[in-house]
Structures are given as structure tokens and as C-alpha cells.
Amino acid sequence: MSTEVEPDFDVIVVGAGPAGSVAAYRLAKAGLSVVIIERGEAPGSKNLSGGVLYGRVLDEVFPGFADEAPVERRITRHVTTFLTPDSHVGIDYRGAGLAEPVNAVTVLRAKFDPWLAEKAEEAGVFLMPGVRVDSLLTETGIDGRQQVVGVRAGDDELRARVVVAADGVNSFLAKSIGLRHKEPTNHMAVGVKAVVRLPRTTIDDRFGLVGDEGAAHAIVGDCTQGIGGGGFLYTNTESLSVGVVLRLDDLLKAGKNASDVFEHFLAHPGLAPYLRGGEIIEYGSHLVAEGGMDMLGEVATHGIVVVGEAAGLTINSGLTVRGMDLAIGSAIAASDAIAEAIAHGDVTATGLAGYRRRLDESFVLKDLKTYAKAPAFLERTGMYGAYGELAASVFHDVFSLDGTPRKHLASVAWDAFKRSPVRLGQLLSDGWAGVRAL
């Protein structure tokens, strides 16, 4: 270590989201002194997500967490829908197997994140809310390396052996030390979301749910007016989370305004049966990293590791959108590596290299690699307009008995295909790419 100053803590964690709180909790359990610095007045107050947590990984940290934590509903129904201006075609999967063990839950972060932070506090973590970390504190080692030795917040300096940057998708800390760079706009998307209050029984009836069952709807097509991305509709206990995710390059190219596209989605006749009579009780937005494997850079250097969204760890496979589970997975890998590095007295990049190794071995990077081709596939344009129209057209002709002689399904499909702007080569190419990417 280049510093003679005794650190204030073994580890400083910046950000009390799932990544930060889980890392802090596990480090405290390993016997280290840990502080979480959170810029919001309370954990969760700055945090926003679409709302589905694939929680199996959290069960490893807090077994049976869904019974204790303030989660909303247990997702047992996944609906994927192609929306056109006046129709929708969908796949509806319902499975009791998703209920036990609990596979996914909806969460509202202002309620869920405080629970996680409290778990960390109970384990001995010191929580400092309402404090914005302004920069990293670095020292130059004898070998010329820039070693992170703490953080600066206003006039205060706080020192630690290791800093965990769990400061979210914008991660100013990771950028300041060169671990993240500005991403091209096709790697980024903006999520716009409203929470719509409805009575619990109304939600049960409209989505066909019983007890604490929940539904997750993923929607593509006219919900984004052809812009790359999609819409979502998730059930909470007594509200719905409804929103759109819009890829920034496409949004700019379309010359549309993000709030107008969201407006269009909210007013869409396809959503009316679900939203009718609801009241918007919150409006929020969140920047989403969608580059996948392409945007993963270095996750650690001297005295610092980056976890969760700050490291760009999100997956959009088209069918599932994931962030929180990867955040928790990265926190597990990082906390084990940090405890090991501190025990060995080496917190340089070499000492912390165990983080990347553990990440590589965990589901986090395995899944990121599996879906490495998904971002490029989802940039193909047919997904957001023409394919939905084509499917809707086939089903319309199947069900609309207008007196014309019936044809076999293959002919109906072929006729619809000929009317559609989709070309056979494009369909085959996209189909093949999709099977391999998703």
C-alpha cells in the first residue's frame, strides 16, 4: 500500500441499490468494516427500474427473501405481444412452476431497496444517506500506478482500502478512473415509466390473477411507434408499472420526443382494458445500458471495483429484460474477491483480479455471452413494425369469416406475406439471426 494514512473503513460502497447493498452486506459478514454512501435522502429514493427482479440469485444471499422482503407480486404469467395500431398478437405463458420456487417478482424500488440496505445495516454496515460522492481520492504509488484510496464528498474525504462503485448506469466514478467510457447511442436506451394505481381486485380480474400472482407483459411494435425498444406492463400489488424503453439512436433518427412516444403508448387502445380508471401516482425515467457484452470493459483497477449497472451489466434478450439479478450476481463476485484481496494485503488491480475471474465463472458473464448477439439482432428494424403487422394480418384472415371461400392456413399466410412490406430474404435472415441470438 502506498498510503501511510490508516483508512476510515475497509470498504466504501457508493450507492445503495441492489448491487451496493448486497456487496456491503456480504463484506460486513466477512468481518470487514463497511460504509455505504447514498446520495438519496434514503436508500431507493433515487432508484427506478421497470420492476421485474429475477430473484433466484438473491435467494443465495437471503434464502426465502420473497416471503420477508417488500416485494409486490410473484410473476407466474409472461405475455409477449406484437402490437399494431388496431390489433395485437401474442404469446401467453402461464406456469405454476414459476411460482415455487419463486422465479421472478415485481418490485417498487423505493420500497424494496430500503429493505436490502437495512439487511446490510443489521450486518454492521454504516449507512450514510443524503451524501453525494463527488470524486475518487487517488494516490500515485511508487510504481506510478494511480491507487484509489477513498472518496471525496464536498469538503470531506473518506478513506478505504477498496471502493465499490455501485453508483448506477451513469457511473461518474467508473468514468473518472477510465473504467467506463461514453457509449454510442445505439448501446443506450431511455426507459420512461408511470406507476398507475388500481384496486388490487381490479388488477386480479383484468390480468387473471389469484392471490399474490403477478403478470409481466412485454410489448413490441406500435407501442414505440416503430422505434427500437419496447413497452412493458407489470403488475404490482395495488398498481401497474407501465412504460417504454426507447433506443436512443433510433429515437433521435425518428425525430420523436420520448415523452410523446410514452404518451402514445399510454393512450393505446391495446392497453385501455388494463389501464382504464387508473391514476398515475408517479412518473419517472431511467437510462438503460443495452450494449450487452460489447460494452463490458474493465471491472476493476487499483483499489476500486465496479458492480451492477455501473459496470454496464444489463441484458435485453427481447423476451426478458434483466438488470437487478446481474447487479446482485456481480456484487457476490466482487465482495468475495475484495475480502480475498484485503486478506492477502494486495488491493491493486492484480489483487482484485479475482473479481473478473469470478464474474466470468458466474451466470452473469455466461448469460451476457449467450445473449451477445441479441443487441445487434434487436437493431433489425422488422421487429418493431412490419412483423407485427404481418402476424396480425394472418390472424385477421383466419378469423374473419367475410363470406369469401376459406383457404388453407399456408395460403392465408402466403397472401398476407405478399401484401406485407416484408421480403422473404429479410424474414429468413432475421429468423435465423433471432434463433441464434435469443
Added chain:
Amino acid sequence: MGGGACTVKTTTVPERLATNRFEIDEDESHIEIDQELCRSTGTGAAIIAVCPANVYSEQDGKIVADYAACLECGTCLAVAAPGALTWHYPRGGFGVSFREG
């Protein structure tokens, strides 16, 4: 589309933002705009388009930021040309507080 009445009760963006709690930092804005660079790089039009809270607007040829309504997502920064926009988080305890999230 259009014509169909919005099926939820609250309708405009300002009305929606009013459902959020904001602790406004009267002493400093967390957003600074370089007018010259904003104009020459097209950043002005881009940040107006992508901001879900409609924080940015053009008034008398200048891009202005109503920083008090910021949802702190950082999307503006993601589309801004280098130097055209200085955007960081509000000071600790200030800005938006989500009650749902």
C-alpha cells in the same frame, strides 16, 4: 392513432411530474449548457427530444433547462456532444425522490 381519450386519469407531463416529490436546490443548478456548442453540434435538439421530463426547451434561440423538474436519468448526457452539456447529480438530499420507483 389519436382521437382515443387517455384511459388513465392524469394526463400532462407537468401534472405527472407534480406527483413526484422534488427538493429543489435554490442555490445551484446541476445542469449547465454551452449555447455555442449546443447549436453547432445539434445537441440542443437532441436533448430536447430525449428528455422524458421535458426539462429542455428553446427560448429566443437559446436552450434553457428547467433543472427543478429533472428526473436524474442522465439520458441528456448520453446524447450530448462532448462539452455541450455539463450534467451531474444534484447535491446530496436534493432533487427527485421516488416514493414508488
